[in-house]
Amino acid sequence: MSNLSAPTSVSTPVVVPVSRAVMWLVGTAIVAFALYYFIGVDQGAYSIFGKDMHIHEFVHDARHFLGFPCH
């Protein structure tokens, strides 16, 4: 661990070359935004399941608490 604390003058090497990792990074970001959407937005401002309110009502308190507009 001693090598960590020593200040270095050279730049940290690139660990994840984006060209190779792009599928995983983009895929993860899409899944994460989908989760964000279902927890925070669906059956509120938008609804992909029509008038159903089960998701909205289930995560209702979390939605208020996480700062999303609700009702």
Add this chain to the structure above:
Amino acid sequence: MERKLILRGALAGAAAGLIAFVFARIFAEPQIQAAIDYESGRDAAQHALDEAAGLPVEHAGHDIFSRTLQANLGAGAGLVLFGVAMGALFAVAFAICLGRVGTLRPRNLAMLVALGGFLGVYFVPFLKYPANPPSIGHEDTIHDRGNLYLAMVACSIVLLIGAVLLGKRLRPRFGNWNATLLAIAAYVAIIGVLMAVLPSVGHLAANVEEYGRHATETPLPLTDAKGNIVYPGFDADRLYAFRLYSVGAQVLLWGVIGLIFGPLAERLLQPRKDRTEQAEPVRTA
């Protein structure tokens, strides 16, 4: 490597979401319940007024989930899943930043990315459109409010990324410290203009038409036909407490993500030198 980082980010996010839920369950849930009670009382008062005036009275439908379920299982699932989503996003940002933003230990970079997530995803949008407890927010404006909030979140994230890129570009000319300050100043200036341009929630056309011109949708005192107050406005202290706890939970969420992920990432990225004696270098895709 990126898969390992993403997995660790999602796990750190789940743990952070769980801790944020415990915090929320203890501090925020009583505020939410009190706000719901306020709303019920206000609706009852409104019904009495409407009935006295001979207006049609609509009755609220029954709840799909009980309050107990919402406050425990629902809020818990919501916060943990939100944590997983943010942890995964955090890991993506961390993986892209590794080696591209100068000389930083993985732990320090983790804390900086967590700070960026807190500011970009939650706090900067909060400054313009703060979190509201139940009973604040008119049903007619949910579409506009949702769009404005999401626009604010999108802009704050994109501008934050832009500020990091700007800082990197300015660094050769102005040095690390001044380039960072200039990038922050540019971010603050642009986001400030954006906040000034976007409408306040109370100024939406539907609200001005029905309630008059107010900055927010926070309920004002309910008055009868003669102007006597029959039900109070929303408690200002309760609103403050709710928002404070909302910010507190997000500080906790992002802070815990950074604190858990940092050491995990460091173990993942650094053992190369220690392990080269015994095993082949860790250099997986």
